[in-house]
Amino acid sequence: MKIKSNALLLLLALIAFNACRKDLVQDTIPSTSNNARTEAIAAAPRTPYVPKFMAYWLPYAGNDDEMALRDIPSSVNVLALFAGGIHPDTGTAALDIGLAISGPRKDWDKIIDTAHLLQAKGTKVILSLFVNDWTKAPANLDYDAFARAVKKRVLDEWKLDGIDLDIEGSPVDANTYKAVNSLAKYFGPSSGTNALLSAVVYETSGYDVLKNTPGVYDFVSTMDYWSVSSGSNQLTFTSIINTGVPAGQVLFGISAEKNFRSTSTAANVQKCVNWNPTQGTKGGIMVFDLGGDYTQGFPITKVITGKPAASGVTFYQDINYGGTASQALAPGNYTLSQLQAKGVANDWASSVKIPAGRKVIMYQHDNFTGTSWTLTADTPNFTSLSPNANDQVSSVKIQ
Structure with missing residues (x-):
């Protein structure tokens, strides 16, 4: 997720810190290529699930954006916990999921318990994952085992509803495409399961991944937050649609971070809600850092839903x-x-x-x-x- 504040530096530092902890979540992935491959899931592809309102919750957010997970309004169809990092490049060919949890949000078990309460109320909860390190995967990495390990952790143990891939800035290559296509056997519409697979993309790197992993996503969100006021959204949507993602599966990304509040005004957000690309009706709206909207009284959420958000005193x-x-x-x-x-x-x-x-x-x-x-x-x-x-x-x- 394109973060225009010091939060990015904090997030990267936290992920790096987690990577050195002894209690880091790990699943061993065989490093030899002669292991038995996973058989294709024998389920027919399903229709993509496209939310009208998707949002990101930042557990590391400071006072300006702080929001308790249980205060997520029920109008949010899909909530992404931001963020984790999958690293398939360790010397032991292990899968590491580093969680950017700090301060009062460091108790992952409590976060998962609260996520289950949100699920019971109808909100789908997924884990946002950085893909930055996937280009460094060893040549003999078993990508099916890699995908099974993610599925085991996210779906079987944490019982979340899927994953969201954060694709921005860093170079991507064939390793990235292999990883995504392997994950698509367990997540997303092509898997035939109910587990969600989404992506949020920024310019060239994101477009390259979409082009080389066709038909595997439930929905894709834009990350050009300045287009909320600049009107350059048609160019962004066209770039994504040209990779093969239909207009109806693309969400318009809006940031509620402090640095974007002068741009993401209620009037501008209303224009985004009303706007559609020339190729057809868009899928919906994505809000990055819902806590930033929460601390301001939910001005963005109220525009998206057309009614006050039922959360907060x-x-x-x-x-x-x-x-x-x-x-x-x-x-x-x-x-x-x-x-x-x-x-x-x-x-x-x-x-x-x-x-x-x-x-x-x-x-x-x-x-x-x-x-x-x-x-x-x-x-x-x-x-x-x-x-x-x-x-x-x-x-x-x-x-």
């Missing part, structure tokens, strides 16, 4: 959720100045909407002092609380 100026609404507040402790930055003025709130599973503790004074009120569900009228909390809230804890 939202305070309202008047009773019955009337008047001005605050931004969606993620879990955390908010002093008065922090509340004001989210649109909650001092002694201002009169009602609140609270997602299931959240607990909100409101305080009468700044720095969590004075009378407190504990809420676990939507509350339309603060005057009904005991004591009366209307126009009394000055700090908040959200758990």
Whole structure:
């Protein structure tokens, strides 16, 4: 994913760090070419699954983009966990999946457990994977064994819904094509399974991979985020469609990262939602860094879905959720100045909407002092609380 901020450097450093850890996820891949090959899956190809709304969640995101995984709105059809790296180039010909998990997001087991909750609500959860190192694969790598190892880890053990390939910048070659085509035996429409295989591409490298791996993807997303305002989207779509991917399987990529907020305005996003290439109707919309949209109150999501996103704690100026609404507040402790930055003025709130599973503790004074009120569900009228909390809230804890 094209990252126009310091997040890219952090991500690469994290993946490199994971590659040196003893507890790195590994599956041994035979390095000899005389092992038995995997038989082709005896299932007929299926129709590609194309979401109307696909998004990426960044577990390493900082305060500007931080979003709890459980706060993903149900309107997201496919969510990609960003990101991992598959490295088929180790001296032992092993498959390494390095996970860019840090800080409060480092517990991969909890991430997987939460992903399963999202799946139960109807969102498909896939793992985004960098393909940068695939050109370095040893000549005798068993690509079928490589693909089986990915399938074992992602589908059988983690029970996710598939994988997304991040193809950008770095050179690609025949090794890359072999790896993708082998993965297509277990993921994507040509596999005949329900496991998804998607890709997000940037210019020449991405187009080369698409051209040499035809018919294996459920959908492909664009990465030219500046085209949201520049109008160069037709050129990008034409380049992808010329590789053999139909217009109806291409998603328009939009970034919610801090550096792109001046471009990804609600007005520009609406133009992208309405726009279609000359070759036909596009597949849908992809949002990179959904947390960036979340911390701003979901302006992009609201345009895509045509309705407010049901996630985050939202305070309202008047009773019955009337008047001005605050931004969606993620879990955390908010002093008065922090509340004001989210649109909650001092002694201002009169009602609140609270997602299931959240607990909100409101305080009468700044720095969590004075009378407190504990809420676990939507509350339309603060005057009904005991004591009366209307126009009394000055700090908040959200758990």
